[in-house]
Amino acid sequence: MLTPDIAVDLVNDSLHVVIVLVVLLVLPSLIVGVIVSLVQAATQINEQTLSFLPRLLVTLATIALAGHWITGMLMDFCIDIFQRAATLVG
Template identity: 80%
Template sequence: MLTPEIAVDLVHDSLAVIVTLVVLLVLPSLLVGVLVSLFQAATQINEQTLSFLPRLLATLLTIALAGHWITTYLMDFCVDMFNRAATLVG
C-alpha cells in the first residue's frame, strides 16, 4: 500500500536523479559560457553567436564522456523503481 512516506521517498529519489543529471549536463556548458563571456569582455567582441558553438561542444563532450555512466545511473534507477512498484502492488 502506498503511504505518504513512501510517496515522498519516491518523489525525493526521482528529484535527486533529475538534479544530478541536469547538473552533470548543464554545469560544463555554463562554465564554458562564462569563459567565453570573459574572453568577449576582454577583447570587446560583441558577437552573440560566438558562445553557442563552444557551449554546444562542451555539452556534446560531456554526453560522450559521461554517457555510459548516465545510462547506467538511469537504468539502476528504473530497476529500483520497478522493484519498489512490485512490492507496493503485491
C-alpha cells in the same frame, strides 16, 4: 499500499537523479559560457557563434564522456522503481 512515506521517498529519489543529471550536463556549459563571456567582454567581440559553439561542443563532449554513466544511472533508477512497484502491489 502506497503510503505518504513511500511517495515522499519516490519523489526524493527522483529529484536526486534529476539534480545529478542536470548538474552534470549544465555545469560544464555554464563554466565555458562564463569564460567565453569574459573573453568577449575583454576583446569586445560580440559574435553569437563564438558564445554558442563552445558551449555546444562542451555539452556534446560531456554527453559523450558521461553517457554510459548517465544511462547506467537511469537504468538503475528504473529498475529500482519497478522493484518498488512490485512490492507495493502485493
